[in-house]
Amino acid sequence: MDEHLRQDFPIDWEDDGYVSRREFFKFMTVASGGLALGSIGLAAWSRTLRDHRTFEPKLVGTLQSIAPGSALPFTYPRDTDICLLIRRPDGEIAAFSRRCTHLSCPVDYQPLKGRLYCPCHNGAFSAEDGSVIQGPPPHPLPQIMIENRDGELWAVGVRS
Ligand code: FES
Numbered sequence: 001m002d003e004h005l006r007q008d009f010p011i012d013w014e015d016d017g018y019v020s021r022r023e024f025f026k027f028m029t030v031a032s033g034g035l036a037l038g039s040i041g042l043a044a045w046s047r048t049l050r051d052h053r054t055f056e057p058k059l060v061g062t063l064q065s066i067a068p069g070s071a072l073p074f075t076y077p078r079d080t081d082i083c084l085l086i087r088r089p090d091g092e093i094a095a096f097s098r099r100c101t102h103l104s105c106p107v108d109y110q111p112l113k114g115r116l117y118c119p120c121h122n123g124a125f126s127a128e129d130g131s132v133i134q135g136p137p138p139h140p141l142p143q144i145m146i147e148n149r150d151g152e153l154w155a156v157g158v159r160s
Contacts, residue, residue: 052145054157060095061085063151071109073098076144076155083144084109084116085153088127093153095144096130102137116141 055077066072072085074095082098086109096116098106105120115133116125123135130141145157 052157052159054145055155057147057154057156059152060146060155061153063093063148063153066093066153069111071111074155077158082106083155085144085146086111086116086127088114093146093148094127095146095155096125097142097144097158099141100137101132101139101141102135107141 058074058076060074060076060083061072066085066087068087068091069089070087074083074085075081076083076095083095084098084107085093085095087093089111096107098116100107100118100120100123102118102121102123105118107116107118107123107125109127110117111127113124114127116127116130118124118135118137121136123137124133125131125137125141126133130143132138132140142158142160144155145159147154147156
């Protein structure tokens with residue numbers, strides 16, 4: 001090192017690269033927090049992307065054709081995607097994929113218990129939002145988005 005430079009900048013060169021333990025942990029805390037926030041943001045973003053998928057609308061029934069406390073099978077969006085249109089006892093309409101998220105057995109609507117039941121391994125999903133309420137299914141049932149167009153019930157998308 002140039003002697004003039006040392007005289008012009010009289011710092012303790014031995015300590016120039018020294019990082020205290022406190023500074024190190026402060027850096028690690030800030031870095032970890034940043035990574036955690038980034039991960040949460042990424043997860044939320046990917047969830048938003050996955051949430052709503054729209055498909056070509058398909059007429060799946062009419063309000064007249066489904067009594068409160070009953071269900072109507074249909075397929076959507078492909079002919080192999082089995083679904084259930086349900087009308088809860090309070091008259092509200094909802095629709096879900098009929099394929100159990102455990103091993104794909106078809107679920108049945110049980111209006112008195114407010115659930116969609118899978119007999120294969122005693123799994124059950126809420127008839128309100130498709131969330132898992134019992135058994136081994138790892139995920140909620142995908143929900144089919146239904147639009148009521150003057151009494152006609154149209155499937156318009158899937159929320160997973
Ligand atoms: Fe539905 Fe196992 S296939 S609980």
